[in-house]
Amino acid sequence: MRAPTFWLVASLVGAAFFGLSLLVPNQYYFQAGYVVLQYIVLATAWNILGGYTGYVNFGVAAFFALGAYSSVALYKLAPLPIPVLVLIGGAVSGVVGLGMGYLTLRLRGAFFSIATLAMAVVMQTLITNWDYVGGSRGAYILRPAQVPILGNYIVYLFLVMLILSVIAIGVARSIERSRLGFGFASIRDDEQAAEAAGVPTLRLKLVATTLSGALMGMAGAPLPYYVTYLDPSSGFSLSYAVNSIAMPLIGGMTNWIGPLVGALFLGTIQQLATVTISSALNLLIVGLLLVGFVVVAPNGIVGLVERLIAAARNRR
Amino acid sequence: MAALLEVTDLGKHFGGFTALEAINFSVAAGERVGLIGPNGSGKSTLVNCLCGTLRNESGSVRFDGRAVDGLAAHQRTRLGMARSFQLPKPFASMTLADNIRIPLLYTVNARHGRHLSPAELDERCAELLQLVGLAGKARQRPRELTQVEMRKLELARAMAAEPKLLIADEAMAGLSHSEIDDILALLSTLNERGITVILIEHIMRAVMSFSERLVVLVAGRKIADGLPQEVTRNPEVVKAYIGE
Ligand SMILES: Nc1ncnc2c1ncn2[C@@H]1O[C@H](COP(=O)(O)OP(=O)(O)O)[C@@H](O)[C@H]1O
Ligand SMILES: [Mg+2]
Numbered sequence: 001m002r003a004p005t006f007w008l009v010a011s012l013v014g015a016a017f018f019g020l021s022l023l024v025p026n027q028y029y030f031q032a033g034y035v036v037l038q039y040i041v042l043a044t045a046w047n048i049l050g051g052y053t054g055y056v057n058f059g060v061a062a063f064f065a066l067g068a069y070s071s072v073a074l075y076k077l078a079p080l081p082i083p084v085l086v087l088i089g090g091a092v093s094g095v096v097g098l099g100m101g102y103l104t105l106r107l108r109g110a111f112f113s114i115a116t117l118a119m120a121v122v123m124q125t126l127i128t129n130w131d132y133v134g135g136s137r138g139a140y141i142l143r144p145a146q147v148p149i150l151g152n153y154i155v156y157l158f159l160v161m162l163i164l165s166v167i168a169i170g171v172a173r174s175i176e177r178s179r180l181g182f183g184f185a186s187i188r189d190d191e192q193a194a195e196a197a198g199v200p201t202l203r204l205k206l207v208a209t210t211l212s213g214a215l216m217g218m219a220g221a222p223l224p225y226y227v228t229y230l231d232p233s234s235g236f237s238l239s240y241a242v243n244s245i246a247m248p249l250i251g252g253m254t255n256w257i258g259p260l261v262g263a264l265f266l267g268t269i270q271q272l273a274t275v276t277i278s279s280a281l282n283l284l285i286v287g288l289l290l291v292g293f294v295v296v297a298p299n300g301i302v303g304l305v306e307r308l309i310a311a312a313r314n315r316r
Numbered sequence: 317m318a319a320l321l322e323v324t325d326l327g328k329h330f331g332g333f334t335a336l337e338a339i340n341f342s343v344a345a346g347e348r349v350g351l352i353g354p355n356g357s358g359k360s361t362l363v364n365c366l367c368g369t370l371r372n373e374s375g376s377v378r379f380d381g382r383a384v385d386g387l388a389a390h391q392r393t394r395l396g397m398a399r400s401f402q403l404p405k406p407f408a409s410m411t412l413a414d415n416i417r418i419p420l421l422y423t424v425n426a427r428h429g430r431h432l433s434p435a436e437l438d439e440r441c442a443e444l445l446q447l448v449g450l451a452g453k454a455r456q457r458p459r460e461l462t463q464v465e466m467r468k469l470e471l472a473r474a475m476a477a478e479p480k481l482l483i484a485d486e487a488m489a490g491l492s493h494s495e496i497d498d499i500l501a502l503l504s505t506l507n508e509r510g511i512t513v514i515l516i517e518h519i520m521r522a523v524m525s526f527s528e529r530l531v532v533l534v535a536g537r538k539i540a541d542g543l544p545q546e547v548t549r550n551p552e553v554v555k556a557y558i559g560e
Binding site: 179182183186188189190192193194195196197199200201202 | 394
């Protein structure tokens with residue numbers, strides 16, 4: 001499928017999905033759906049750096065929370081519409097991604113990952129000590145109950161996150177078979193060979209950290225309006241990092257479908273478990289699924305399906 | 317002939333170990349130079365310093381009329397240096413065709429005045445694989461290749477960058493007699509088209525038949541540099557090889 005066609009189809013699927021969801025009477029589904037969509041954005045964003053380029057970022061929560069806290073800071077300053085907050089949150093986290101890239105990308109493998117985790121801790125400490133955004137006490141956001149046309153505010157947030165998902169997936173897909181995507185993959189496979197082939201590895205890694213960080217910040221920007229109360233320990237929760245890494249791992253990391261499938265699958269299971277059992281189980285579920293997938297489908301659901309299709313073809 | 321490559325007093329250390337010491341040599345445009353020396357004498361390290369994969373602590377490298385000392389490896393590749401790795405470093409997740417596509421996208425298409433269309437890219441990938449005898453395997457992945465085929469892929473990827481200088485680091489180890497002749501013929505063809513070649517090789521038959529000049533490294537020092545027949549009669553060279 002060519003890029004414009006893909007964007008059209010993705011938008012239509014998004015619109016159809018939204019149209020159908022409006023038939024659902026219960027507001028709870030929008031709340032749960034918002035979380036799943038948010039993870040589609042986070043997992044897709046993580047995969048641009050982690051899956052395409054091969055750099056495992058443990059600091060997801062920092063980029064996500066910076067997007068959220070940009071919105072909190074702006075809320076105190078002057079109320080702005082959510083789409084504007086999304087753009088600003090994306091810009092803030094994108095710049096931080098660029099900075100993190102400069103500081104850490106000469107590190108490889110586990111050293112890079114530990115550095116990103118350390119950065120998340122530093123960011124959390126800074127926010128916890130910043131009184132203007134509520135410090136450790138947290139911040140309350142008053143959101144209107146209704147918006148024009150759509151009515152319920154949660155439906156509006158759901159729509160925003162749906163559009164963000166379509167954008168994130170579209171970006172990830174258009175990178176994949178582009179010059180940039182080939183450059184990312186060459187870095188993942190062998191950085192020295194990539195340089196020898198003319199790939200400006202440092203610059204490309206900065207593009208990946210910036211893009212990945214910006215998308216995570218965009219996913220975080222509407223969060224304060226969704227939760228209405230945000231404190232650092234929930235904004236910087238470890239589960240954002242764990243989930244955003246686990247979803248591409250479970251879905252598949254080599255193309256855009258993997259994080260989407262992984263987020264839908266894991267996100268939905270977690271939402272179901274939250275209502276039926278307890279949210280405390282969520283991380284346990286992730287752990288068990290990860291172990292299971294490492295054994296059964298090391299290349300994720302997408303890899304498993306590809307293998308099955310290939311096997312079926314050979315049998316014929 | 318003007319020098320294409322000029323190396324002056326190049327030195328490289330790994331911790332306390334001196335891998336290269338005060339290396340001086342130059343290569344004229346269009347020349348075929350053999351670089352030989354016992355295992356561990358610093359040949360690959362020298363290639364890495366020339367191409368920017370490693371940074372030399374002292375000395376300087378001039379290529380095509382300009383100092384390249386501060387430049388990253390990808391910039392040197394774009395200027396026209398290309399090399400194969402002694403231990404093949406294929407892009408493991410990509411098909412062979414896509415392995416070749418990387419230098420086309422990032423070196424050939426990054427130069428001024430060139431832009432290969434998608435169709436031209438596919439065509440070039442196929443041509444280059446054909447050139448090294450991997451035409452039937454364009455859609456396979458490197459893990460399906462033998463060591464020998466991986467060396468051929470290394471060469472094809474280096475040639476894809478359309479270099480002025482091609483450095484082949486032991487590209488022939490393990491190849492059969494006739495395969496060696498194929499690669500030598502290929503390198504000679506490239507050379508006739510104006511590409512300068514530095515051949516690093518243990519197989520003396522290949523080096524002697526290909527090279528116009530030999531440079532000999534022993535323990536990180538250059539001990540000889542001259543016509544192949546003279547160099548191989550040089551007592552120091554003989555001693556280094558018999559002592560091995
Ligand atoms: N990255 C490295 N770190 C430490 N020592 C190295 C490194 N690369 C090469 N060496 C050492 O430098 C010497 C020269 O190695 P090399 O250039 O590979 O030799 P050659 O290619 O002539 O066989 C060897 O003693 C080798 O062990
Ligand atoms: Mg060597």
